[in-house]
Amino acid sequence: MSKDLNDNICNETIFSSVFNKYSKDLHDFLYYKFGEAFNPKDKVQEAFIKLWQNCSKVSPSKAKSYLFTVANNLMLNEAAHQKVVLAYQKTVTKHHTNESPEFLMQENEYMIKLQKAISNLTEAQRSAFLLNRIEGKKHKEIAELLNISTKAVEKRIYGALKKLREDIDGI
Amino acid sequence: MKREDLIKKWLDNELSSQELEVFKRLEDYEALVKLSNNTMRFKAPEYNTQIELDDVLNTIKITRQQTNNWLKPLLRVAAIFAICFSVYYYTTTLDTNISTLAAQKTTIELPDASSVSLNALSTLTYNKKSWKNTRDVELNGEAFFKVAKGSTFNVTTSAGTVTVLGTQFNVKHRNNLFEVICYEGSVKVLHKSNTTILKPGDSFLIIDGKFIAKEKEINLNPSWINNESYFKSMSFAHVLHEFERQYNVTINSQNIDIEQLFTGSFVHNNKELALKSITLPLNLNYSIEKNNSIVLSRE
Numbered sequence: 001m002s003k004d005l006n007d008n009i010c011n012e013t014i015f016s017s018v019f020n021k022y023s024k025d026l027h028d029f030l031y032y033k034f035g036e037a038f039n040p041k042d043k044v045q046e047a048f049i050k051l052w053q054n055c056s057k058v059s060p061s062k063a064k065s066y067l068f069t070v071a072n073n074l075m076l077n078e079a080a081h082q083k084v085v086l087a088y089q090k091t092v093t094k095h096h097t098n099e100s101p102e103f104l105m106q107e108n109e110y111m112i113k114l115q116k117a118i119s120n121l122t123e124a125q126r127s128a129f130l131l132n133r134i135e136g137k138k139h140k141e142i143a144e145l146l147n148i149s150t151k152a153v154e155k156r157i158y159g160a161l162k163k164l165r166e167d168i169d170g171i
Numbered sequence: 172m173k174r175e176d177l178i179k180k181w182l183d184n185e186l187s188s189q190e191l192e193v194f195k196r197l198e199d200y201e202a203l204v205k206l207s208n209n210t211m212r213f214k215a216p217e218y219n220t221q222i223e224l225d226d227v228l229n230t231i232k233i234t235r236q237q238t239n240n241w242l243k244p245l246l247r248v249a250a251i252f253a254i255c256f257s258v259y260y261y262t263t264t265l266d267t268n269i270s271t272l273a274a275q276k277t278t279i280e281l282p283d284a285s286s287v288s289l290n291a292l293s294t295l296t297y298n299k300k301s302w303k304n305t306r307d308v309e310l311n312g313e314a315f316f317k318v319a320k321g322s323t324f325n326v327t328t329s330a331g332t333v334t335v336l337g338t339q340f341n342v343k344h345r346n347n348l349f350e351v352i353c354y355e356g357s358v359k360v361l362h363k364s365n366t367t368i369l370k371p372g373d374s375f376l377i378i379d380g381k382f383i384a385k386e387k388e389i390n391l392n393p394s395w396i397n398n399e400s401y402f403k404s405m406s407f408a409h410v411l412h413e414f415e416r417q418y419n420v421t422i423n424s425q426n427i428d429i430e431q432l433f434t435g436s437f438v439h440n441n442k443e444l445a446l447k448s449i450t451l452p453l454n455l456n457y458s459i460e461k462n463n464s465i466v467l468s469r470e
Binding site: 154 | 175178179182183184211212213215224226231234
């Protein structure tokens with residue numbers, strides 16, 4: 001990242017580029033970590049507005065960690081570590097042509113189990129695991145976003161997978 | 172240990188094709204893929220970066236405007252001050268206007284030692300603010316001026332302008348009559364670009380645009396100051412108009428000749444006596460009707 005001493009984010013184009021770079025990741029992170037109950041989109045907005053208000057104090061290189069910290073704190077202020085239940089798509093693209101009622105029921109049961117299992121993950125495990133599985137983020141990318149080591153990310157994701165397997169298949 | 176490493180590599184999409192084959196042979200391969208595929212269904216709602224950015228930028232602009240809000244109340248206060256000041260300025264520089272009703276006389280002091288006596292139904296306008304620079308008054312009606320010595324003093328009427336330095340004079344401007352009588356000092360009368368200088372006792376009289384010569388005035392004041400109207404060879408119509416003004420009445424003169432000339436006077440404080448003094452010399456009868464009207468007729 002460029003280290004320009006005079007550079008700050010008080011310029012609309014710089015601010016916009018920062019927004020384009022981080023807003024989606026920030027939103028996804030908040031969503032997977034805290035669920036939808038506390039409106040992650042609004043929190044992203046608030047975090048960016050805070051960033052704008054403090055634009056002279058935050059260099060572009062610090063912007064990412066600033067945003068994640070602010071948004072995370074905003075969430076924590078409201079969500080007092082409640083259980084997070086994420087919604088899943090009810091209709092799924094058909095892979096099987098022969099969908100017997102039995103199969104559908106099994107499928108449904110599986111999804112409910114999975115939903116419960118995901119809720120039971122720790123916030124750290126869930127956000128890392130879902131960013132990896134759903135958003136297809138590499139361990140290294142997640143490590144950069146969360147300011148933690150790749151090893152820690154790997155540990156969280158593997159831990160999450162193991163826990164899910166235990167909860168669903170009883171292994 | 173090998174199994175855990177394989178799974179971790181799979182999670183990071185870093186399996187080589189050989190390793191993938193090995194991974195596929197794991198006994199829980201199916202379960203892992205199923206778990207992974209189904210997890211996809213928990214995808215976060217669509218996030219449109221452009222829309223969200225526009226939202227944020229709008230909010231920022233609004234808050235930025237709000238930071239300028241201290242300006243608004245300040246402008247309001249400034250506007251109030253501006254209005255107050257202009258009203259104050261306007262009222263203080265406004266012309267002073269003095270007028271008399273019918274049957275009313277008044278004497279006023281001008282900003283310097285000059286004084287003006289206003290006859291009935293007359294209006295005098297002057298500006299207090301600019302008095303120091305220009306002593307200008309506007310007159311409509313009849314007034315007697317005692318002007319203190321000083322800069323030029325102008326009396327403007329629609330018929331002509333009277334300019335003096337410091338004298339006593341009477342200006343009368345009624346309908347088609349314009350009369351200036353000088354009692355002291357000298358008076359310059361400007362009428363239709365003709366300038367006339369009056370010496371004490373001189374008078375300047377224009378009736379219907381015609382100049383009429385008059386004898387020297389011997390009184391020190393115009394007669395109306397002493398509550399009496401004096402006429403010398405004036406058309407009777409002027410006399411009746413003056414009478415109407417002094418007593419606030421209307422006179423019906425349909426049946427008589429109002430063009431004849433009249434010499435004499437009437438008092439301002441006794442209607443009966445005054446009526447007699449203008450009717451008897453011309454052999455006229457009068458009758459006082461209701462609502463202040465008087466009918467004149469020949470004997």
